[in-house]
Amino acid sequence: MRHVVRAFSAxxxxxxxxxxxxxxxxxxxxxxxxxxxxxxxxxxxxxxxxPQGTNEVLKSLIASGMVERHPAADHGxxxxxxLTERGEEVIAACEDAANALEAEMCSGLRPHEVAVFxxxxxxxxxxxxxxxxxxxxxxxxxxxxxxxxxV
Amino acid sequence: xxxxxxxxxxxxPRTTYLVKQLELAxxxxxxxxxxxxxxTSLQYTALSVLARHPGLSAAQMAHRSFVSPQAGNExxxxxxxxxxxxxxxxxxNRHIKRISLTPAGRxxxxxxxxxxxxxxxxxxxxxxxxxVEALRTALRACVRSLAG
Numbered sequence: 499m500r501h502v503v504r505a506f507s508a509x510x511x512x513x514x515x516x517x518x519x520x521x522x523x524x525x526x527x528x529x530x531x532x533x534x535x536x537x538x539x540x541x542x543x544x545x546x547x548x549p550q551g552t553n554e555v556l557k558s559l560i561a562s563g564m565v566e567r568h569p570a571a572d573h574g575x576x577x578x579x580x581l582t583e584r585g586e587e588v589i590a591a592c593e594d595a596a597n598a599l600e601a602e603m604c605s606g607l608r609p610h611e612v613a614v615f616x617x618x619x620x621x622x623x624x625x626x627x628x629x630x631x632x633x634x635x636x637x638x639x640x641x642x643x644x645x646x647x648x649v
Numbered sequence: 650x651x652x653x654x655x656x657x658x659x660x661x662p663r664t665t666y667l668v669k670q671l672e673l674a675x676x677x678x679x680x681x682x683x684x685x686x687x688x689t690s691l692q693y694t695a696l697s698v699l700a701r702h703p704g705l706s707a708a709q710m711a712h713r714s715f716v717s718p719q720a721g722n723e724x725x726x727x728x729x730x731x732x733x734x735x736x737x738x739x740x741x742n743r744h745i746k747r748i749s750l751t752p753a754g755r756x757x758x759x760x761x762x763x764x765x766x767x768x769x770x771x772x773x774x775x776x777x778x779x780x781v782e783a784l785r786t787a788l789r790a791c792v793r794s795l796a797g
Contacts, residue, residue: 506791506792600662
């Protein structure tokens, strides 16, 4: 069983890597697309990666021209990160690829089987004492649609 | 936009996310167990691959252990230094080195196996047998879809 999970997971990582960003970078870009102008600490809280790790990821994303940092409007000493135009393009392509991959992956399952599968995966993680919290959606929306009210 | 559509935009693809999170949890548990015997969970996986397929080359071992060829070479060097594997030249092509477990490697593997079977049992403990079968089937169906 664990071998199947690993094989599956390795396959997913490999396919994401084809888009030229690491998984950690993908998660940060994903977050910054939804909440622009986050400080290192904000981003670290959102992604669950340590502040040091987040700093490394941001440095790498800045070096590859996908993120830029500027002083916060209300607090000059804090640096906030946001996506560059290139960063926007890359994360959009990555998310399209990730969604397509997910659709392909689940193509052999009927919708109700997918729901059962999610439940089984969650129960396995609980059995290991590491419950997955994916139920409460983060209080964010896509940056580009932020003018749309969310009732 | 309906709430469902909007949620879909906000969250990462869920199956992918859940599988990754579960894999991280399994790996963390395996790392603790393997660590007691001085190996990582990836090295443990490689040892179990070698037990089932003795005589693999480093590249074949890497492929079956789900690591890159470079990482596989590095792992072979480390496992050899720890005395858990040996490499012998192939009988027909001396450039190919065939890998097999040493007695020490077999001992580490069998001790880890016992504890990791317990880890798997803990993971599946709350699931009735039919659900375990459903999980296996779903995972296989996903792997098959991705391979096709």
